[in-house]
Amino acid sequence: MTEPRYATAEEVAVVRERVAKVEGGHDNLRDGLATLSQQFSGLRRDLTRSVSDNAAQTRREVMARVDAMSDTAAERDTEISGRLSSIEGGLKLTSWVTMTFIVLATGLLGWGQIGDAAWSFCRRAFGYGP
Template sequence: MQDNRCATSEEVALLRERVARVEGGHDHLRDGLDTLSRQFSDLRRDLTHSVAENAARTRHEIMARVDDMSRDAQNRDAEVSDRLARIEGGIRLANWAMLTCITLATGLLGWEQMGSAVWRFLLSVTRFSS
């Protein structure tokens, strides 16, 4: 059997001192965890804010580049359209000139044939009458 022994007041005081130190360490750890938790929350907030700012800046830069590319494409389209319009105008002018030349040549050939026929007729009439 075991003897039940009572602690002396010195042992109780020593035990209370140890418990107080453990509780103080526990409080210190809790304060440290609270501080770490706040720091982590601040870091998460700062990171979220930084990521949002970077995303907004990146979006702005991308949209500016897209606008520049669109502007360049519109300028190229306008240049191509102007060139095509000039080419089309040149083709129309060439077609008009060609049609005019063909019409004049056809008309002149027709008048020449009519003149030749009249001349032959007159020659045949003068021969016939003589």
């Protein structure tokens, strides 16, 4: 059997120095990861806020355009309704004038026939005609 070997004070010092370096590097890595995590959280928060702000702005712009289109459509509807009312009034007037003319013409023709018949009757009754 071989006898156990014991480390010298210098070797222990070297090992302690290496352990201290590794622990220091580990602490640096942990601090770096914590910093990166905080930066990532901040970036995510900023991106979320930016996306939300852009979405809200887009919604406002779209709604403003929709409102403008609705206003334009309402104006066109009002204009078209006015024109149709004007046309309808003109058609009613034209219809009334036409019907009045037809009634007057029919009446005059009827009275003309009555007059001709009376004239013919009077000529025969009083012997002035065939």
